[in-house]
Amino acid sequence: MPEGHTLHRLAADLAAAYAGRRVTSTSPQGRFALEARRLDGRVLEGTEAYGKHLFVSFDGTEEQVHVHLGLYGTFLISPGTGRPVVGQVRWRLEAEDTADLRGPNACELLTPPEVALILARLGPDPLRADADPDRAWHRIHRSSTPIAALLMDQKVLAGVGNVYRAEVLFRQGVAPMTAGRRIPRVRWDAIWSDLVALMEIGVERGRIDTVRPEHEPEAMGRDPRADDHGGEVYVYRREGLPCLVCGTPVRRREVAGRNLFWCPGCQRDR
Structure with a gap:
């Protein structure tokens, strides 16, 4: 979608x-x-x-x-x-x-x-100037639902889908099954800011790119990603491949009805 x-x-x-x-x-x-x-x-x-x-x-x-x-x-x-x-x-x-x-x-x-x-019925949209991230935080910090599911809930956040949830959790080092109420406010603020930046790049380029400059193909001497979704990502659809940061094989499980991808080495429960 x-x-x-x-x-x-x-x-x-x-x-x-x-x-x-x-x-x-x-x-x-x-x-x-x-x-x-x-x-x-x-x-x-x-x-x-x-x-x-x-x-x-x-x-x-x-x-x-x-x-x-x-x-x-x-x-x-x-x-x-x-x-x-x-x-x-x-x-x-x-x-x-x-x-x-x-x-x-x-x-x-x-x-x-x-x-x-x-x-x-919609939560705040990171791409809108009138978005209020506190509305999402109000629901997240009281919830026992995993953060990976909350990020996909359009009543919590509007516009975030399967790719952005996986990638922002990786970039912020958050274990996907962490309950929303266990996410510190400072971590939520970082997740929100990252979503705003990443999604703005998505609007500009017409594709989802999430890797930092040091992990791009030329910097790492690796082949560009070949996928019909396009763009360079850390974990999405990379099950079994080595993490671009730590080398741990990327894993997959179903969360909120969709395949979630994450790195157990970089995203440890804290």
């Missing part, structure tokens, strides 16, 4: 392509046809990401389109208009470019109270 940096980058790309422009709005697939017609010919006013959710607003209506890509959704922008429809396109936007939304978990036109209900 795309993590928060993907949605923030998508929001910026959509705004660059369409904000302030009158757009053609259609639903070739038909599952968003009525809503698309209501938006057809309106000016796209803006886009906003919150965690793994995207909101698109238009002139003349308080309603917003809410998009959640889920596991398989894509929202791709291509140059030009009048392009042939390929696959099941839930929603198409056209101005000077064409943006096709395929396979989302959600694509719906919501009223302001409905948008507010979604936002109320």
Whole structure:
């Protein structure tokens, strides 16, 4: 599932392509046809990401389109208009470019109270300037749930997914099964700051990179990582391979329904 940096980058790309422009709005697939017609010919006013959710607003209506890509959704922008429809396109936007939304978990036109209900369920988003990390800390420091599960809980933190949780816990030397209430405040502050920095890099580069300069391929004389997720990471999908820092084989276990990767040498319970 795309993590928060993907949605923030998508929001910026959509705004660059369409904000302030009158757009053609259609639903070739038909599952968003009525809503698309209501938006057809309106000016796209803006886009906003919150965690793994995207909101698109238009002139003349308080309603917003809410998009959640889920596991398989894509929202791709291509140059030009009048392009042939390929696959099941839930929603198409056209101005000077064409943006096709395929396979989302959600694509719906919501009223302001409905948008507010979604936002109320989400924890702070490290990529938002209005984020309050104390809201997450308030839940974490009272919880017996492992920190690896808490970081994936969108009610605690919005936008953090499987890759970022594994990588930030490695970078901060935190054993993934440590209960939230055993995480010191200073450690939480470091985790939050690291997430902000790493996810900002993700927005900029369009991929997740988490290794420090001294552990990059050229610095270590190793081959670059070959994985369809791209980017250089410490532990994610590196089960059985030696840790880039201490050489201990990386391990894997399921936590919160997803595979968690960690280094038992660098991430010891304290």
